[in-house]
Amino acid sequence: MFLGYKRVIGITALLGWLLLGSCGTGGEEVCDSPLVANLPPSSFRSSSQLTSSHGPVFAKVNRREGAGGWSPLVSDRYQWLEVDLGKRTRITAVATQGRYGSSDWLTSYLLMFSDTGHNWRQHRQEDSLEAFPGNSNADTVVQYKLNQPVIARFLRLIPLDWNPTGRIGLRLEIYGCRYTSDVAYFDGSSSLLYRRSVRPSWTGMEVVSLKFKTLTNSGTLLHAEGQRDSSLTLVLEKGRLLLYHQQGVSSSSSGQLLVSVGSLLDDQHWHHVKLVRLSTHLNLTVDKNTRQVHIPAELSHWDIHQLSLGAVQSHGLQKPILSNRNFNGCLENFLYNDLNLIHLAKKKNHQVSLLGNVTFSCAEHVSVAVTFTDSQSFLQVPGLTSWSSGLFSVALQFRTWNKGGLLLTFDLPQQQGTVWLYLSEARLRLQINKAGRARLELSAGSGLNDGQWHYVELNSEQGFLSITVDKNEGATAHTRIPLPLTADSQLFFGGCSSSQECRNPFKVFQGCMGLLTLDNQPVDLIKVQQRMLGNYSHLQIDMCGIIDRSDPPEHPSSGKHCAGKSHREGVKWIVSVVNVVGVCHQQSKRSVRFDMPD
Ligand SMILES: *[C@@H]1O[C@H](CO)[C@@H](O)[C@H](O)[C@H]1NC(C)=O
Numbered sequence: 324m325f326l327g328y329k330r331v332i333g334i335t336a337l338l339g340w341l342l343l344g345s346c347g348t349g350g351e352e353v354c355d356s357p358l359v360a361n362l363p364p365s366s367f368r369s370s371s372q373l374t375s376s377h378g379p380v381f382a383k384v385n386r387r388e389g390a391g392g393w394s395p396l397v398s399d400r401y402q403w404l405e406v407d408l409g410k411r412t413r414i415t416a417v418a419t420q421g422r423y424g425s426s427d428w429l430t431s432y433l434l435m436f437s438d439t440g441h442n443w444r445q446h447r448q449e450d451s452l453e454a455f456p457g458n459s460n461a462d463t464v465v466q467y468k469l470n471q472p473v474i475a476r477f478l479r480l481i482p483l484d485w486n487p488t489g490r491i492g493l494r495l496e497i498y499g500c501r502y503t504s505d506v507a508y509f510d511g512s513s514s515l516l517y518r519r520s521v522r523p524s525w526t527g528m529e530v531v532s533l534k535f536k537t538l539t540n541s542g543t544l545l546h547a548e549g550q551r552d553s554s555l556t557l558v559l560e561k562g563r564l565l566l567y568h569q570q571g572v573s574s575s576s577s578g579q580l581l582v583s584v585g586s587l588l589d590d591q592h593w594h595h596v597k598l599v600r601l602s603t604h605l606n607l608t609v610d611k612n613t614r615q616v617h618i619p620a621e622l623s624h625w626d627i628h629q630l631s632l633g634a635v636q637s638h639g640l641q642k643p644i645l646s647n648r649n650f651n652g653c654l655e656n657f658l659y660n661d662l663n664l665i666h667l668a669k670k671k672n673h674q675v676s677l678l679g680n681v682t683f684s685c686a687e688h689v690s691v692a693v694t695f696t697d698s699q700s701f702l703q704v705p706g707l708t709s710w711s712s713g714l715f716s717v718a719l720q721f722r723t724w725n726k727g728g729l730l731l732t733f734d735l736p737q738q739q740g741t742v743w744l745y746l747s748e749a750r751l752r753l754q755i756n757k758a759g760r761a762r763l764e765l766s767a768g769s770g771l772n773d774g775q776w777h778y779v780e781l782n783s784e785q786g787f788l789s790i791t792v793d794k795n796e797g798a799t800a801h802t803r804i805p806l807p808l809t810a811d812s813q814l815f816f817g818g819c820s821s822s823q824e825c826r827n828p829f830k831v832f833q834g835c836m837g838l839l840t841l842d843n844q845p846v847d848l849i850k851v852q853q854r855m856l857g858n859y860s861h862l863q864i865d866m867c868g869i870i871d872r873s874d875p876p877e878h879p880s881s882g883k884h885c886a887g888k889s890h891r892e893g894v895k896w897i898v899s900v901v902n903v904v905g906v907c908h909q910q911s912k913r914s915v916r917f918d919m920p921d
Pocket residue numbers: 599600601604605606615
């Protein structure tokens with residue numbers, strides 16, 4: 324079901340819809356201005372264009388310049404059209420139209436959003452993994468209203484299907500309005516401290532709400548202290564958000580865990596957190612998941628005296644929940660009841676103080692990830708023409724929920740054998756199969772299917788071979804091998820291409836990879852995406868599409884709901900026909916279900 328889906332004929336009807344939209348929202352601010360019509364040419368980019376008159380700048384609804392719209396060079400599922408709105412904007416609807424006077428239009432598409440032009444996030448309507456419906460002719464404008472507004476600067480539209488007797492052809496409009504917010508960046512040692520100067524006249528409902536965005540999977544986000552040395556602390560731990568209560572100054576107590584919500588919250592996308600407390604009833608909401616918590620009775624007449632964000636500022640002597648790990652990332656619209664604390668900090672209000680280096684903008688480190696979506700996914704990268712003498716090194720990071728999967732394979736020169744670096748039983752393994760010689764096997768690490776990023780290195784230096792997981796915090800295994808390792812041909816990540824000299828006796832990899840380096844030089848995945856380097860299939864480049872497996876509210880304890888149902892690993896992935904990484908709890912009509920090959 325596509326709620327809010329409207330098929331609109333011509334401009335008159337379009338206006339009619341806009342008016343309806345404005346009146347129907349019941350007092351909410353109208354947010355449906357067309358955003359694309361007046362954008363300059365520099366705001367449009369695309370994967371390719373058929374000719375210069377089919378460029379992305381011509382993709383404006385109801386315009387006829389150039390060839391009357393955008394068409395890529397080839398019509399396949401690897402094409403995209405990108406619009407830069409100039410700043411983060413509230414987006415409420417999109418509209419598509421075919422290329423003017425042609426038989427080129429889209430029948431379905433995906434939408435991706437981003438703040439930076441990297442690290443895309445696929446938009447899904449609630450209860451649906453499906454694509455957005457497109458057009459049925461070149462003229463009719465089809466509107467699609469998002470059921471939740473999206474805040475983003477960049478939008479990418481990815482055509483999935485098009486008129487079978489035509490090409491991909493598109494004109495586009497985006498509707499929305501200005502978005503203003505107060506943002507602050509915390510570097511891992513800085514903090515914002517709010518001290519209440521007046522007692523509240525009554526102890527009523529307390530509400531704390533904020534949005535955060537981070538790449539770091541652990542750190543203390545928020546610490547609230549009140550009377551009787553009681554405190555509540557919100558901690559990000561391995562990508563999950565945990566709420567702890569601490570009572571008194573007992574040095575042994577490390578706090579009582581009240582609740583845990585979410586997972587993969589270290590994905591560098593914005594997440595909304597809301598804490599609502601009324602007496603001993605507390606609701607913690609992260610994005611769309613709410614957990615109701617009964618907090619200890621001694622907190623029934625408790626109120627917050629001070630709140631710190633980032634590094635814990637405590638006047639008590641409590642043991643920190645996470646020592647020396649503080650929030651590193653961006654925060655937005657941090658509200659305590661009616662107070663906007665970042666705004667007060669900017670205005671140098673006396674109730675708010677900043678410690679360390681806090682900047683009022685969101686500094687983002689951009690790294691390009693790639694998602695391996697299904698059994699046909701692979702990434703092929705040519706080996707270097709000259710590896711530094713005596714040293715061979717390949718490194719990458721990955722995150723997955725599966726216990727098995729191929730990370731990397733390549734052939735050794737002069738038919739000396741094949742190297743496989745793979746996951747099995749959630750451990751990292753290396754196997755070298757040398758023609759006529761015994762196999763070599765190494766293994767390191769464990770529990771690597773926990774959804775966290777793990778950094779893996781394969782090094783060979785002067786006959787000394789090692790595999791390492793997670794650098795200093797992890798494990799390493801090494802051995803002496805008689806020949807120097809090198810790859811003179813192609814390296815395959817995640818799986819094998821059917822048409823190439825590549826064999827994968829293991830499972831395919833499903834999950835995300837990033838930070839790929841050969842000989843310490845980064846592999847440019849954007850070049851791969853532009854088909855200027857290597858080859859790939861069934862990948863989502865510049866996004867990590869691995870899905871949060873935290874449970875629905877009725878099963879709060881385990882994140883292993885999916886794995887627990889079947890004892891075989893990796894089975895029952897539900898992958899939609901549009902190549903998104905499957906989820907366990909949802910099944911949609913157009914989804915296909917398959918078991919992972921053993
Ligand atoms: C928590 O959420 C439940 C369900 O939405 C609601 O009934 C309750 O009033 C909420 N409690 C607080 C303190 O907001």
